[in-house]
Amino acid sequence: MNGFASTARLVVVGGMTSYRALFNWTTPSMYIGTLFASPLFQLLFFVYVGRGLGVAGDEFLIVGNAVLSCSVAGIFGGTMAIANERRYGTLGTVLLSPRSRAAIFLGRGLPYVLNGALVSVTMLGAAALLLGWRTPVDRLPALVLTTLVGAIACTAFGLTLGSVGLRLRDIWLVTNITSALMLLLTGVIVPSGELPALLRGIGSVLPLTHSVAAARHITDGDGFGAAGPDLLIEVGIAVAYTLIAVVLLRVFETEARRRAVLDAM
Amino acid sequence: MNARRSLPRRLPRLLAVGLRTHIVYLSRSPLEILVALIEPLIFATIAVYLFRAGDRPGELLSAAVGAGLMGIWASVLFGSGAAIQNQRWMGVLEPLAAAPVPLVLVFLPITLASAAVGAYALLATLIWGVLLFGVPLDFADPLAFVAAVPATVLSLGMVGLLLAASFVLLPNANALANSLSYPVWMMSGMLVPVDVLPAWSAPLSAALPSKWGADALRAAVTGGDAWPPILICLAVGLCYLVLGALMMTWVERRARDTATLALA
DSSP: OOHHHHHHHHHHHHHHHHHHHHTTTOOHHHHHIIIIIHHHHHHHHHHHHHHHHTOSOHHHHHHHHHHHTHHIIIIIHHHHHHHHHHHTTOHHHHHHOOSOHHHHHHHHHHHHHHHHHHHHHHHHHHHHHHHOOOOOGGGHHHHHHHHHHHHHHHHHHHHHHHHHTTTSSOHHHHHHHHHHHHHHHTSSSSOGGGSOHHHHHHHHTSTTHHHHHHHHHHHTTOOHHHHHHHHHHHHHHHHHHHHHHHHHHHHHHHHHHHHTOGGGO | OOTTTTHHHHHHHHHHHHHHHHHHHHTSOHHHHHHHHHHHHHHHHHHHHHHHHTTOGGGHHHHHHHHHHHHHHHHHHHHHHTHHHHHHHTTOHHHHHHSSSOHHHHHHHHHHHHHHHHHHHHHHHHHHHHHHHOOOOOOSOHHHHHHHHHHHHHHHHHHHHHHHHHHTTOTTHHHHHHHHHHHHHHHTTSSSOGGGSOGGGHHHHHTOHHHHHHHHHHHHHHSSOOHHHHHHHHHHHHHHHHHHHHHHHHHHHHHHHHTOTTTO
16 A cells, blocks of 8 residues: 555544544433534524624624534544543553554544534524524535635644643643633624734634634625635634644654653653 | 431531532632633623624623623533532542431532532623723612622522432433533523513523523613512522422432442
């Protein structure tokens, strides 16, 4: 088998095996409750708050929350993909492998990308059923692509957090706080333009800010061309976080081998 | 022997000592307190922006109070929901069950403490609103506000008892807890009144003490008679206390019968 095919197999088969292993401890009800029910209630909450205050409009809040809903799978899944190896004491075994760390962990992120995009699309469908949200059918492919790009960026961000989790005692605190902050900083509820410059700056380098903007261009009927620049920036953010994750993994592994303190990583 | 006979006399002390112990225990970790405060502060910020955008600058205090109330519910949901599980993990569930007082009176202070600690969130969102957004603390009825906060905390603590007893029976209680924040925030009208919700949800809202607590706090902040909702909030909370006590007693008996206290 040539190198590319071997790496591709590692990414795909390794990722799917790892994703299946997730269901050793989670259950369908936990899975649906966390990934689908919670974002749906969040979407409904903000739509009704918007209606009660007469602000934003249903579509603004529906599209924003639907795109944001991919972050749970992406960020928490990406974090789990790395940090759980340390938590369950299997990190040493993984690091014994001669294979590329990047291929191993990026493969694990892959199912969460698809999972996140599926959640976002489901939220849009639920909004259509429950809240009467409508958009022309020809805009849907671009919208799905936008959620996919957002999910990739979130998963890359999650992998970065997971890498940091090799050093922190409790990465889940950071992940939970970051996840909550994204509600404020990514323009999902409050338009980015209304935030102070500092918060706007932080939001602009977080995943989803540009996906949400792109999705709004698409649903506003501005066309895919108008959404393109934001999507490109989001792809750039995904690439940047992926690189940061890979570099952090390399640095922490080298440091752990040098000091022979794998468990204290 | 006569421990149960003298219980009514010792009950206030038992509850007071338990409440104090668990409030101090839950307040020991500055990091956890900080984390518990961050989400309400984020919601307070979002609420202030939304209320401003909705041209309701006069109701900013209501937004800050609503966000704080959301924090109290989150604290009850995760603190009380895991109350029994936490005692089990710490290895003290068996001694607690073996104590001469009914188990329900051991757990009630824990759930009340989780609601009381949640009140930090209310304090934080008020301070946050004043310092960051210049929200004036001009309560329409300060006395009613001072009464409504402990009434709401107390009632939510009673709901917590039912959660504590129910969640121990559910293998996936965490998933349920994760999904229950937003529905209760929404059905209680913590940020906006429940009038905007579909009519079918009205009975569900009325069954939540947090709805009456939110009504009372809103009336105390913006004007209106806060006392009837305060009383209803306490009455509904008492119903949850009775249900929680019955459920806790049943759970304890079931665990003793099947010898699965450490597992059930």
